[in-house]
Amino acid sequence: MPDHLGAPLDNPVFERLALVGLGLIGSSLARVARRKNLAREIIAIDASATVRDRVQKLDLANHVTGDAAEGVSNADCIILCVPVGVCGVVAEAMKTGLKAGAIISDVGSVKGSVVAQVEPHLPAGVHFVPAHPVAGTEQSGPDAGFASLFHNRWCILTPPDGTNSDAVARMRAFWEGAGSNVEEMTPPHHDLVLAITSHLPHLIAYNIVGTAADLEAVTQSEVIKFSAGGFRDFTRIAASDPTMWRDVFLNNKDAVLEMLGRFTEDLSALQRAIRWGDGDALFDHFTRTRAIRRSIIEIGQDSAAPDFGRQPKENDAQ
Amino acid sequence: MPDHLGAPLDNPVFERLALVGLGLIGSSLARVARRKNLAREIIAIDASATVRDRVQKLDLANHVTGDAAEGVSNADCIILCVPVGVCGVVAEAMKTGLKAGAIISDVGSVKGSVVAQVEPHLPAGVHFVPAHPVAGTEQSGPDAGFASLFHNRWCILTPPDGTNSDAVARMRAFWEGAGSNVEEMTPPHHDLVLAITSHLPHLIAYNIVGTAADLEAVTQSEVIKFSAGGFRDFTRIAASDPTMWRDVFLNNKDAVLEMLGRFTEDLSALQRAIRWGDGDALFDHFTRTRAIRRSIIEIGQDSAAPDFGRQPKENDAQ
Numbered sequence A, B: 001m002p003d004h005l006g007a008p009l010d011n012p013v014f015e016r017l018a019l020v021g022l023g024l025i026g027s028s029l030a031r032v033a034r035r036k037n038l039a040r041e042i043i044a045i046d047a048s049a050t051v052r053d054r055v056q057k058l059d060l061a062n063h064v065t066g067d068a069a070e071g072v073s074n075a076d077c078i079i080l081c082v083p084v085g086v087c088g089v090v091a092e093a094m095k096t097g098l099k100a101g102a103i104i105s106d107v108g109s110v111k112g113s114v115v116a117q118v119e120p121h122l123p124a125g126v127h128f129v130p131a132h133p134v135a136g137t138e139q140s141g142p143d144a145g146f147a148s149l150f151h152n153r154w155c156i157l158t159p160p161d162g163t164n165s166d167a168v169a170r171m172r173a174f175w176e177g178a179g180s181n182v183e184e185m186t187p188p189h190h191d192l193v194l195a196i197t198s199h200l201p202h203l204i205a206y207n208i209v210g211t212a213a214d215l216e217a218v219t220q221s222e223v224i225k226f227s228a229g230g231f232r233d234f235t236r237i238a239a240s241d242p243t244m245w246r247d248v249f250l251n252n253k254d255a256v257l258e259m260l261g262r263f264t265e266d267l268s269a270l271q272r273a274i275r276w277g278d279g280d281a282l283f284d285h286f287t288r289t290r291a292i293r294r295s296i297i298e299i300g301q302d303s304a305a306p307d308f309g310r311q312p313k314e315n316d317a318q
Helices: A024-035 A049-057 A068-072 A084-097 A110-122 A165-177 A187-213 A220-225 A231-237 A242-251 A253-275 A279-287 A290-298 B024-035 B047-060 B069-073 B084-099 B114-122 B165-177 B187-213 B220-225 B231-237 B240-250 B253-275 B278-288 B290-300
Strands: A016-020 A041-046 A062-063 A077-080 A103-106 A125-128 A131-133 A154-157 A181-184 B014-020 B039-045 B063-065 B075-078 B103-106 B127-129 B130-131 B153-159 B181-184
Touching: A016 A024, A016 A068, A024 A041, A041 A068, A041 B153, A049 A181, A062 A068, A062 A220, A068 A084, A077 A084, A077 A131, A077 A165, A084 A110, A084 A242, A084 B153, A103 A131, A103 A165, A110 A187, A125 A165, A131 B103, A154 A165, A165 A181, A165 A220, A165 B103, A187 A231, A187 A242, A187 A253, A187 B187, A187 B220, A187 B253, A187 B290, A220 B187, A220 B290, A231 B063, A231 B187, A231 B231, A231 B290, A242 A253, A242 B278, A253 A279, A253 B187, A253 B240, A279 A290, A279 B187, A279 B240, A290 B220, A290 B231, A290 B240, B014 B024, B014 B069, B024 B039, B024 B047, B039 B069, B047 B063, B047 B290, B063 B069, B063 B075, B069 B084, B075 B084, B084 B114, B084 B240, B103 B114, B103 B130, B114 B187, B114 B240, B127 B165, B127 B278, B130 B165, B130 B187, B153 B165, B153 B187, B187 B220, B187 B231, B187 B240, B187 B253, B240 B253, B253 B278, B278 B290
Parallel strands: A016 A041, A016 A077, A041 A062, A077 A103, A103 A125, A154 A181, B014 B039, B014 B075, B039 B063, B075 B103, B103 B127, B153 B181
Antiparallel strands: A131 A154, B130 B153
């Protein structure tokens, strides 16, 4: 089925791919793995009976189970698609089932903590290649997934020193097969980069939506009605999965607090410029930030359409 | 030309509509006024020869001029579409040309300051009906405008006590003709509502993009590459017109500082929860903010499509 995702691979990267956790990311991986022939067989493992039922109905996998150790037996690749706070628990639960030579990976938004949690549970001869696809939407669950989620997005691999290079190469092939660009960096550097490009933006968005909800002088219905002035943009991010994001902040504390400190410092400077009527300082700051938007659009990481293309301009010419 | 904007009016609301400032908002008004027959004739007034030239080429008006007093003579409605900081100067420049019974309006994002600037220059017999369409994109200039910009968006009128009720009714008819829902409130209440739904979100977005640009440990190219983790959303708003936004903050200082104080207080509470590992506090906060997003989608003020519909899901079903 040739389409914008490209033709399926002639030979799958993995024989049996086990996905643990079939939420937005796990179910999107199941979809793209099948569509692009990234694995000959897909095993879906989820602790929730409701999720397993949906996965069956959506026909996302060859085998669906709630038993991690059973599900991973015979898998040559296992990807943890669970909140970062439970990666250690899941790794422990499945360790008796792992076969020699298997590759374990994950999709967590924090890497240092995941490495620390998973490594103690790795049997000899099993390779761990941590990964983070920088992709997602504000929706959750197996119905929210779609095959093109990773297309033209970046996936960051953070293999610890000494990781088997063949295992790293296979995970790279897998993500490239899913349509992603792949980059490697160390776990601490990943956690710093994502603290500013993802974690802090989410914290700020969650915060401003909370502030708006608590006002007495402005009603909730006014906040909602007049949200097109900018506020609605923040509500999208602030609708993301609470469990996932709680775990991100608990597991990337140092980098998030560091970035938050800088953000607050800079905000104080803008606040001071407003209080003292320093129009030049405001104008200079607001001019500087335009260039970054242009660069993001140029490298294809966002749409050039105004307002994210929410309101199509077609037929608007006179 | 029947389309999603609806049929043109049988009788225009105004005979001669003068638009002062043909940027995103002014040029969108020119387009929708012609498309929906909101005015029999459109006069475009702009201080910039470059803008006037584009307006001529785009054929947005019946008459184009750089002389405010000449342009407004014989107009029965004049709408100021300039940054809020220059509304007083523009009102003064055109006052000798105004005819008796004319209605002056504006589109400024701040109302208290605009009323204070314009009122001293109003000749007797001229009505002032301040207005603020809560609509826009991050783009600027006469080419960025489009006729459906105000469709299904709110326009807030803030007529001072004692304003001629017929003038208010005509401005309401004009905005309804442009596709907007109309609400009335006082200037101070408007300025408080918009401080939280528009001004603070812009300040926060400008700020985080500045913070990211200044990091030493994370390169600019990393910030740009991995922006799909949430950061890119903020860059859209932070690409808005610097002059317009400088003036908004200088002219709505008190309300913005009040909202900023609350925002910072709330952010400190989240920061403390992260530092002390209070997962329950984070989870509760992140759960509460989901409901507001749902309400905004339900009343049609944003798209229900994941990720604002940037990445279409069509053809993704297996």
